[in-house]
Amino acid sequence: MKPVAFDYARPASLAEASALLRRDDLEARLIAGGQSLGPMLNLRLTQPGLLVDITGLADLLAAERDADGMYLGACVTHANIEDGRVPDATGGILPQVAASIAYRAVRNRGTVGGSLAHADPSGDWPCVLPALGAVLRLSDGGNTRELAVGGLSSAPFEPALGPGELIIGIRIPAVSPDARWGYYKHCRKPGELAEAMAAVLWDPARDTLRVVLGALDAPPCVLDDAGQLFGGDAGGAPLQRFDAAAADDLLQELGIADPIARQMHRVVLQRAIQRANA
Numbered sequence: 001m002k003p004v005a006f007d008y009a010r011p012a013s014l015a016e017a018s019a020l021l022r023r024d025d026l027e028a029r030l031i032a033g034g035q036s037l038g039p040m041l042n043l044r045l046t047q048p049g050l051l052v053d054i055t056g057l058a059d060l061l062a063a064e065r066d067a068d069g070m071y072l073g074a075c076v077t078h079a080n081i082e083d084g085r086v087p088d089a090t091g092g093i094l095p096q097v098a099a100s101i102a103y104r105a106v107r108n109r110g111t112v113g114g115s116l117a118h119a120d121p122s123g124d125w126p127c128v129l130p131a132l133g134a135v136l137r138l139s140d141g142g143n144t145r146e147l148a149v150g151g152l153s154s155a156p157f158e159p160a161l162g163p164g165e166l167i168i169g170i171r172i173p174a175v176s177p178d179a180r181w182g183y184y185k186h187c188r189k190p191g192e193l194a195e196a197m198a199a200v201l202w203d204p205a206r207d208t209l210r211v212v213l214g215a216l217d218a219p220p221c222v223l224d225d226a227g228q229l230f231g232g233d234a235g236g237a238p239l240q241r242f243d244a245a246a247a248d249d250l251l252q253e254l255g256i257a258d259p260i261a262r263q264m265h266r267v268v269l270q271r272a273i274q275r276a277n278a
């Protein structure tokens with residue numbers, strides 16, 4: 001199928017982009033890499049009257065590093081992260097994850113902001129960035145506000161953005177050199193969206209033990225204090241005390257009634273933990 005006819009605008013400023021989104025005479029939609037929106041347009045799952053292309057906004061292409069972490073503009077592509085063309089404060093986590101997204105053609109155009117705004121529960125960045133404690137910077141063209149990445153959506157594919165609001169960038173805290181990180185996803189074949197995914201960060205220098213479970217029928221489950229999966233706050237090396245029964249309880253609480261599906265999510269989490277322990 002082909003999309004319905006639409007107009008196209010390439011605003012020169014955030015304020016202009018936001019004003020276009022607020023037009024009440026038609027439905028306007030942002031387009032960044034178009035890798036998720038394009039198929040939705042072609043299938044006519046969305047029929048906007050105007051596409052607002054934000055890839056020319058210099059602010060959204062910024063990438064900086066400082067002592068506490070890094071900042072990525074929303075329109076930085078997966079490929080630019082993969083290729084190390086932007087600074088990295090995560091000890092190589094971001095490039096590794098970027099390289100595992102889809103196929104190179106998708107990564108060349110797909111953006112980190114578009115991926116978060118699309119709010120696909122099986123997306124890589126919506127699982128990985130909350131595990132790193134990342135925070136979104138949002139703007140409605142005038143005011144800016146910050147929001148934890150994990151707080152962006154309460155339902156799949158429904159980002160909680162206000163009228164005229166867009167993601168302008170993501171602030172990602174630095175990962176300490178002695179931190180342990182593990183990420184694992186299960187896909188039917190490479191390049192496809194995951195059926196189960198889990199990210200684990202243990203960063204004792206920052207007093208952080210975080211777990212995120214993705215590819216659920218809901219937005220990723222973010223445990224900012226994941227002690228419950230590791231026998232509580234017993235100190236030492238928590239990743240070596242993974243409690244599979246506690247993980248199963250959690251998955252049941254998340255509404256996964258099918259024992260085979262729970263097993264898949266549990267094993268994926270266990271493999272992420274094994275990678276962190278390696």
Ligand SMILES: Cc1cc2nc3c(=O)[nH]c(=O)nc-3n(C[C@H](O)[C@H](O)[C@H](O)COP(=O)(O)OP(=O)(O)OC[C@H]3O[C@@H](n4cnc5c(N)ncnc54)[C@H](O)[C@@H]3O)c2cc1C
Pocket residue numbers: 029030031032033034035036037038039054074075100101102103106109110111112113114115116117118122123124125161165166167168191192193194
């Ligand atoms: C074949 C294929 C395989 C894929 N596999 C994976 C995979 O394995 N893992 C994975 O994570 N993803 C995967 N994807 C999705 C891909 O990563 C997309 O690039 C990403 O989801 C969307 O980024 P985009 O820049 O293309 O956004 P677009 O498609 O341009 O936009 C997506 C949505 O976000 C909105 N939007 C875009 N930018 C902003 C912004 N700055 N602020 C607010 N709203 C915004 C748009 O209005 C739209 O609703 C796959 C896609 C394809 C086509």
